[in-house]
Amino acid sequence: MKINLSLLFYLKKRKSYKNGPVDIYMRVTVNGKRSEITTGRSCEPEKWSISAGRSSGKTEDSRTLNAYLNDLKTKIYEIHRQLIQKDEEITADIIRDRFLGKEETPITLVSVFQEHNRKVEILVGSEYTSGTAERYRTSLKHTINFLEWKYKVSDISLKKINHQFISEYDFYLRSVRKCNNNSAVKYLKNFGKIIRICLANEWMSINPFLNYKHKVKPVEREYLTEKEISTIASKAMVSERLQQIRDIFLFSCFTGLAYIDVKQLKRDDIIQGIDGEKWISIKRQKTNIPSRIPLLPTAMTLIDRYGDNQVCEITGTIFPVCSNQKMNSYLKEIADICGIKKQITFHIARHTFATTVTMLNGVPIESISKMLGHTNIKTTQHYAKMLDIRVSTDMAKLKAEVNYQPINFNPKIVRPKSADHGRQ
Structure with missing residues (x-):
């Protein structure tokens, strides 16, 4: 970008001026925007040349004054040159501040x-x-x-x-x-x-993201089928630790709770719901959004299994949950033991709840979204994709409920006779 710089020395009379010397000011203009700087010198109006922007006198004082103004001009253009060399922003105010030694530390x-x-x-x-x-x-x-x-x-x-x-x-x-x-x-x-x-904060004037177009692409969410859940649940584990990991993972499959919410879950978070049954009532740690989930019998059985666990008694939590990293490491081992080829992580349990446990059993997506603690149903749709088996089930219901009469198709092709053929 081309930077247009101009410099002008002029006399600036005060409103109360009557006679005598007048202060000399220096006006720096960059791309049409001005900034004024006092030179600290003055001159008699009759000894000043407006066109030249200098003293017109022939005396030694006039020559000294003009030499001083020329030095100021040199300094201004040197500041301008340095700004260009360092590829820094150039404005009249920046040049003025550099000249006066008021250079601000740039915000980085x-x-x-x-x-x-x-x-x-x-x-x-x-x-x-x-x-x-x-x-x-x-x-x-x-x-x-x-x-x-x-x-x-x-x-x-x-x-x-x-x-x-x-x-x-x-x-x-x-x-x-x-x-x-x-x-x-x-x-x-x-x-x-x-x-x-x-x-x-007005530290920047133009948003550099204005023309940035990249978007998050949909990701196919992995989940467990009903058969895979059953395989994990019925498989005998080789250690107590693996059994605990399996139980905690299955609890998430039947509640939809994320890892951190299962880790922090306490007895006080189990309440009596509107239907008189046991519900989980928490605020999701990630979003602080309320999440209320009716407890399925399997989930309640898993809670009762750890009622007298020593670690749980010390921590006040429902399950003895280890770190997420260790949890995922153990889950890979469990997948190998059960012969499941999917890359199982703890978060797959949340996807499984949204699909296999709820959606495939006819739970409306609005209810699933509420239990998962989502603020936007579009987020739930990423978890609960329409599955082929659900589509098949829905279409089967349609066939059973709607009395479709078979359509009789005529296999014959009747070609229209041409006008000439008709006259023959």
């Missing part, structure tokens, strides 16, 4: 990101979850690594973040970090919050 991306993450860490447990804080820590780490990879710097001015920056960051995540589409989009979504903070 990493410093804003770090301050955001600091506040998130403080609010973990009240407004944010530990998982959210971890995601922002990871996003910051990727951002710093990207700056070093692309620009060979540890931080960057907000003024340099544009659409090209976002495109290069997206490319870095997909190529260097080997992120799939959804992971790359989610990291940039976290990064986008930092950009929105900068825009709200």
Whole structure:
């Protein structure tokens, strides 16, 4: 972008001026926007040339004054040259502040990101979850690594973040970090919050995400069939630890609770529901959204099984839940024991509840969404995809309930006779 710079020295008379020397000001104009700076000198109006912007006198004082003004002009153009060389933003106000020694420390991306993450860490447990804080820590780490990879710097001015920056960051995540589409989009979504903070504080004037078009692609959710659930439930485990992992996983299959909600589940979270039966009543740790789930007999049996567990008595929880990492590791072992080829993780239990346990048994998706604690039914639809077996069941009901009469198709083909053929 071409930067047009002009400089003008002029006399600025005060409103109360009557006679005598007048203060000399320097006006810096960049792309039509002005900024004024006092020179600290003055001149008699009759000794001043408006067209030249200098003293018109022939005395030694006039020559000294003009030399001083020329030095100021040189300094202004040197500041302009340095800004161009460093590829920094150039405005009349920035040049003025540099000249007066009032140069502001530029606000940088990493410093804003770090301050955001600091506040998130403080609010973990009240407004944010530990998982959210971890995601922002990871996003910051990727951002710093990207700056070093692309620009060979540890931080960057907000003024340099544009659409090209976002495109290069997206490319870095997909190529260097080997992120799939959804992971790359989610990291940039976290990064986008930092950009929105900068825009709200007017540290940036243009949103670099304006033309960023990538979207999260639908992912086929894995779930267990009724037969696979039965196989896991009936299989004898080789250790007490595996049995506990199996039980906790099955409990999630029949309640739809996420790992962290099962881990934190307490006896006080089991209430008497509107129907007089036992219900789970919690607020989801991830979203703080209320979730109320009627307890199926299988789930209640699993709760009773751990009523006198020592670990549960100490922690006050219903189940002795280990870390999510260990849980998933044990689940792979259980899958091998049961001959199940699917990549089983604890989160598959939530998908299984939404599909096999509820949807395939005719529970409306609105009720499933309520039990899962979703705020948007579209989120539930990602868990509970329309399954072939459900489609088959629905169509069978349609055939049974609607008296469709078979249609008699005439197999004959009757070709119209041409006019000439008719006259023969």
